[in-house]
Amino acid sequence: MSLKSSVLICYLCLLSPIAYADGLDGSRLSLNWIIPFGAILLSIALMPILFKSLWHHHYGKIIFGWTLVFIGLFNWQFGLSSTMQLVCHAILTEYIPFMILLLALFTISGGILIDSNIKGTPINNTLLLLIGILLASIMGTTGSAMLMIRPLIRANEQRQHRVHIIIFFIFLVANIGGGLTPLGDPPLFIGFLKGVDFIWTLQQMGLPVLLNTTLLLTSFYIIDRYYYRKEPQPYLNNNTESLVLNIEGKYNFILLILVILTVLMTAIWETNISIEFLYTTISLSNLIRDLSLIILIILSLSITTKSLRIRNQFHWHPMIEVAKLFIGIFITITPVIAILKAGNEGELSDMISVVTNSSGEPINNMYFWLSGLLSGFLDNAPTYLVFFNLASGDANILMSNFPTTLLAISMGSVFMGALTYIGNAPNIMVKSIANQSNINMPSFFGYMRWSISLLIPLFIIDSLVFIRL
Template identity: 50%
Template sequence: MNGATLSPLWGVPFAGLLLSIAILPLVAPKLWHHHYGKVAAAWALAFLVPFAMQFGPSETVHELVHVALAEYVPFILLLTALFTVAGGIYIRGNLHGSPALNVGLLAIGAVLASLMGTTGASMLLIRPLIRANDNRQHKAHVVIFFIFIVSNVGGSLTPLGDPPLFLGFLKGVEFFWTAKHIFPETLFIVGALLALFWVIDSHFYRKEGVLPVDPTPDTERLGFDGSVNFILLLCVVGLVLMSGVWKSGVTIDVYGTPMDLQGIVRDVGLIAIVLVSLWITPSKVHDDNQFNWGPMAEVAKLFAGIFLTIVPVIAMLRAGVDGPFGAIVSAVTRPDGSPNPAMYFWATGILSSFLDNAPTYLVFFNSAGGDAALLMTTHAATLAAISAGAVFMGANSYIGNAPNLMVKAIAEDRKVRMPSFFGYMLWSSCILLPLFAIQTYIFFI
């Protein structure tokens, strides 16, 4: 499929799905809660049926198989493994959600996000954070900043942290390159967000005055139940590293989609880890965590629609200056033909706010030349801008990164009144965008 020949109208199903995610929970919450999977499927069919009519059944099956096996299945299996393993670890003992404690948990989450992925860190810490603040009157802002810091920005230092960086690792970017080159940018954003959170949370904490009775009083010492899942978490990390380091040379072709042996081993291993975790984790741990598959099901269904409807959008972006979105690609290049890091940061970031940040990273990685050795040296500033934009600005909307939706779903399941799609974007626009503007001036100009 040549993206340069496509009409922008092919992006309507993707835009429709995004608008459905944004609007339907506001105007028809019951309809959305019970039928969001059907809505996602309807928009997927709105893309697939015209696509099959124009390009034929063979090309349609090829695209379906490619999206499923090369992109969606590995993506959802990794999320499922991290969700299951983290859900099998219960942090017992009741913490009290003071501003100091909340800042400490967010800071710990920022560090863990680059070690165990934004999904793993989010699933491990969001439940104890909500439990610590269950006697607070104002707590939506706690979850919002958790999404900013733990579900996004914190995962910027290693390929384990966020899928875009893992794709860069597979393309030849050294494992510790991002830690060396965007650590100052990460430290600036995390530090600024923690400071702002301290001010906001302290204001609400003082405003609440005498807190209501804590519904979960101290009955146990602080500790971990289901700690064997930490070993399984290390196994997940090992499988991901293995798939990037081991080059088996064995490839199986499935209807035009090559599947490397290392990828198959990784995915089978992740399935095994999910089953082992469910088998060995005591039911009491899951009950204490209020573990259920609702958040994972929502992410799986919505992202199935997103991965399908995004196909023509990514194809048009990959067409570069010759495609319908040529103006976006042209905007990241200076008049002399050299890359403009500041524009790469914003172009990658804005698209990553609404598109899947992994393919968006690849689009601009290739637009900047696609040579990892050159990008790590001569154009290091450009690669740093692409990496930072893809990871940081995933926090701009609920759909910018998969953990965002999972955290939102868990918070709402625990009766936290989270803002709507646009309400959340109001928070991100007022807090994140000014910080990104300052960061651009400091690091990328």
């Protein structure tokens, strides 16, 4: 988004006379309010194919245009006050904290240069993916993806067939690998804040993550071996006698740990203290978290030399792309989430009702597929929360009486974020970094051909093995 656009939105926020504290009443909204969000999704999916040059140079303006259409229509229907409340709430309490966390992980991990002469063979690539998977549940999918993507690209920079490597990286490191602990992926972290035990997540998600990663890593090795044999003969014969590994910017590892601790501690810190800013209520713990992350960003930029970031092929473009795309998504997705939250009183009541049978018992497979498929196109964190509340909203009841239902929601929200580029924020960041490294990543639908053919069969296995009706 341009500076002028940001100033405009902030100015409009100042016009709002009352706080947007209670949220948007989804029971009052028709399905027509989903159209602007759908238009943004279609723009992301189709315009890079149909109007490649136009999209490349003006995608920020296009997203902002659809956002302004939504704001204008919402203002016409509900008035200036409600419109400004919605915009301020979306930006100040959701978009800005989201971007600050991404920026912290992106900046700090970009200050760590893992330089080695490791060659991108099938076994080495599989090991690099495995390391990324293990790190994802410790430092989060975004942190692990931003740390490991550059070493993986460097290991394969001489290869001609590399697209499949990045796609499996998105599947495994940016999504499924984070399913082991609440630190790994935002949906599980929200469950943790709602009372789901840390150990419960580890125990229940352990086998699904193990099965999925084992099957995907095996598939990757077979596919990568096939493409590896198609590489030019000089590349195949260029064997490295001994491994050389050099890590620079090690102080950034400490900053990454501090990011994790900051998010964890401020999230579990209960306080009723809050401030009013631009007519939006912001809790003290969230404000301290965001300010602390900004300080860590500044520290990383200060202690890391520019030459190291240049050698690490660090660019700001992935963050700029995510910022421009998600500003529109965060604003226009508001009525979609509100309608889902309205449950049986909203326009999507027919879809919501299919997760419960005539006896009032949860249909676990429907919880799995609905929470998952929606997470593939919506923000997976609020989608998790919608179905968590729909199932009971009480973590103790879900863990003791309906553990399979809670597992279904957790698996669907985490695993199926890999279905599209926008299913999880790291997906599109990895895609952008790969494009910057001259890897011609597939289009939105081109990526989905991979995800549908490889992931949907896997998710069917998940539903048969782990989820009972």
